[in-house]
Amino acid sequence: MRILHTADWHLGQRFIGGNERTEEHRHFLTWLVQTVREQRVEVLVVAGDVFDTGSPSNAALELYYNFLLQMQATDCRDIVIVGGNHDSPATLNAPARLLRHLRVHVVGCVPDCFEDQVIVLDDAQGKPGLVVCAIPFLRDRDVRLSVPGESAEEREIRIRQGIADHYARAAEVELVWQLKEAGVPVLATGHLYAAGGAASDSERTIHVGNLGQVSAEHFPAVFDYVALGHLHRPQRVGGREHIRYSGSPIPLSFSEIDHGKEVLLLDFVAEGVQIEALAVPGSRRLARFHGTLEEVLSKLTTYDNAGYLFPAWIDVEVRSELGQTEVAEQLLKVITTLDRTQIEVLNRRHLRLVALRPLDEPEPLTRSLHDFTEREVFERRLESEPEEARAELLRTFDELLELMREA
Numbered sequence: 501m502r503i504l505h506t507a508d509w510h511l512g513q514r515f516i517g518g519n520e521r522t523e524e525h526r527h528f529l530t531w532l533v534q535t536v537r538e539q540r541v542e543v544l545v546v547a548g549d550v551f552d553t554g555s556p557s558n559a560a561l562e563l564y565y566n567f568l569l570q571m572q573a574t575d576c577r578d579i580v581i582v583g584g585n586h587d588s589p590a591t592l593n594a595p596a597r598l599l600r601h602l603r604v605h606v607v608g609c610v611p612d613c614f615e616d617q618v619i620v621l622d623d624a625q626g627k628p629g630l631v632v633c634a635i636p637f638l639r640d641r642d643v644r645l646s647v648p649g650e651s652a653e654e655r656e657i658r659i660r661q662g663i664a665d666h667y668a669r670a671a672e673v674e675l676v677w678q679l680k681e682a683g684v685p686v687l688a689t690g691h692l693y694a695a696g697g698a699a700s701d702s703e704r705t706i707h708v709g710n711l712g713q714v715s716a717e718h719f720p721a722v723f724d725y726v727a728l729g730h731l732h733r734p735q736r737v738g739g740r741e742h743i744r745y746s747g748s749p750i751p752l753s754f755s756e757i758d759h760g761k762e763v764l765l766l767d768f769v770a771e772g773v774q775i776e777a778l779a780v781p782g783s784r785r786l787a788r789f790h791g792t793l794e795e796v797l798s799k800l801t802t803y804d805n806a807g808y809l810f811p812a813w814i815d816v817e818v819r820s821e822l823g824q825t826e827v828a829e830q831l832l833k834v835i836t837t838l839d840r841t842q843i844e845v846l847n848r849r850h851l852r853l854v855a856l857r858p859l860d861e862p863e864p865l866t867r868s869l870h871d872f873t874e875r876e877v878f879e880r881r882l883e884s885e886p887e888e889a890r891a892e893l894l895r896t897f898d899e900l901l902e903l904m905r906e907a
Contacts, residue, residue, distance in 0.1 A: 501621075501629045501685065502540060505764040506532070507547035507729030508748035510586065512560030514552075515813065516846045521750065522559050523810060527783040528749045529567045532763070535778060537574045539765060543621055543630060544576055547729030547746065548584025548637055548691030554591065568604055578621045582636040583608040584691040584729055589636075607634040610642045610666075618673050628684050630768070633670040633723070637691035637730075638663055652895050663692060664718040671720035685724040685768040692730055694737040697745065716740045725766055725773050733759045734777065742773055749780045754815045754847070757786045784810040790817040793827055797834050805842040816848040824850055874901060 509528075513521045536544060551560055571579060581604065583592050592608030599606055605619050623629025643662025650658070667688065670676065680686050693699075695713040716738030719726050726743040733756070734747035746764050751757055761780040766773055785808050789799040796818050805812050818827050827850045835845050872880075878897050882890045 501542055501623060501768045503543045503545060503630070503687065503725075503766040503768070504536060504539070504541045505545050505547065505725075505727040505744070505746045505766060506749060507691075507727070507746050508549045508584070508732055508752075509546070510549055510552040510748065510752055511563050512552045512556045513752060519813070519846065520559075522563065524750050524783050525560075525563055527809060528780060529563060529570075531781060532749075533567065533570045533574060535763070536571065536576050539778075541574070541576050541765070542578070542624070543632075544571070544579045545632070545687065545689060545727045546579070546581045547689045547727045548582050549586045549729055550581060550584070550592065551587055553586065554588030556591065568599065568602065572602060577603060577624075579604045580619060580621075580632050580634050580689070581606045582634050582689045582691060582729075585637045587637070605632075605634065607636050609636055610638065614669065615673055615675070617670060618675055620675065620679065628679055628682075631676055631679050631684055631686045633667075633673075633676065633686065633688040635666065635670060635689050638666055642666065652892070660714055660718075663714050667718065667723075668720055671722045677722060680722050685773070686722055687725045687727060687766075688719065688723045690726060690728045692728065694728065694731070694743075694745075696738065697731045698733050698735060699731055716743050719743060724768065725775075727764075732756055734762050734764075741775060744775070750782070750784075751786050754786055754788055757788065782808065784808055785812040786815075787812055788815045788817070790815075791819065793818050793820045793822065793830060797830070800834055800838060800843070800845070803843050811841055812843045814843060814845045814847075816845050817851060818849075819851045819853055821853045824852065 509525065510521075511525050515521060535541070550564060556564075568579070581592065583589050587608065589609035592606050596606040596608070607617055611617060617634050619632045619634050620628050621630045621632060640659070643659055643666060667690075670688065676686060693713050695715045697713075724742060726737075728737065728743065728745045731745045732748040732752055733745065735745050737743040737745070744764055747759060747761060748756070749761055749763065751759065751761065761782065762777045763780060765776040765778055767776075785805065787803075789796050791799075796816055800814070800816075803812065803814075816831065818831065820827055831848060838845070875894075875897070879894070882893060885893065
């Protein structure tokens with residue numbers, strides 16, 4: 501069986517200033533269909549965060565359904581899609597019964613019948629060729645009961661154990677181990693934060709403060725491969741070759757500009773699973789131009805966008821002893837002359853360098869309020885609170901922040 505693992509599309513994402521990513525996503529999905537065709541992929545697995553929000557735009561929905569329609573013209577027999585923490589289970593599940601007739605298997609959330617997460621896919625000869633434990637993002641209600649008065653440590657243990665128990669229960673489903681003993685490979689999906697994983701700036705925290713960080717040992721040995729989503733950097737979990745994040749197909753923040761974007765091609769053979777990373781061609785470059793005013797202006801005026809379909813999006817940071825107004829005027833003078841079909845500055849800020857001061861005086865770099873995240877602002881506020889109270893206040897703030905984002 502030949503399988504392709506991808507995740508974290510985030511269709512409908514709007515970048516800084518509300519900039520659309522529709523054409524970038526269309527370019528990726530067109531490439532993905534072509535890759536499925538050229539690589540003779542039999543099963544496509546999407547490990548969560550199909551959409552960027554629970555209420556995707558019409559353009560995002562059009563991309564999704566048009567992609568599924570185009571996939572019908574390939575040799576790919578089955579598509580398995582699970583929900584992520586950004587996805588609305590209701591949005592994903594609404595057409596699930598209809599899509600099943602197109603051999604598109606959607607599990608937006610944990611179903612009422614636990615065994616419905618176990619999907620047996622036939623090979624080209626019509627015999628069972630792959631078992632998929634299609635486990636979506638596990639919300640708090642799926643893995644634990646709320647316990648009044650529990651400590652942060654107890655809460656973390658409860659969530660982590662709940663996730664581990666869910667995977668153990670999937671591995672114990674009779675159909676799974678029976679087919680495993682018969683030589684049929686078993687693949688599990690997941691949308692979670694694995695311990696030790698390298699995150700970027702664009703992932704939303706899950707399980708409040710990223711509690712419940714499972715490790716490689718929490719995945720039962722019955723799984724020949726674990727296809728993960730949530731972290732946008734391609735990576736292995738715990739050094740295990742068969743437990744992988746595919747990462748997002750396009751950079752979703754400036755913190756991801758150095759990440760290679762890829763999808764993972766799997767071949768199940770008698771010896772196990774063979775994995776090949778396929779590089780996703782970029783259609784737009786995100787870049788950071790940081791340095792002195794002279795360095796930044798030089799990079800802007802000499803930038804070459806050759807090889808990219810869409811204009812580059814640039815994050816500018818000037819570090820200078822000059823005043824704010826003078827820097828802004830010189831930057832604006834250059835920016836207005838740039839060819840916006842090739843390069844566009846989306847974000848700019850000025851860190852003013854001041855003379856060195858004694859160590860007990862404020863830091864030499866100043867930042868505006870807009871340069872801080874909500875959490876960083878609250879951490880600054882906590883500096884005036886008793887040290888023993890800070891940890892609990894920060895956990896409470898994280899919970900409130902997550903509730904606001906969900907709302």
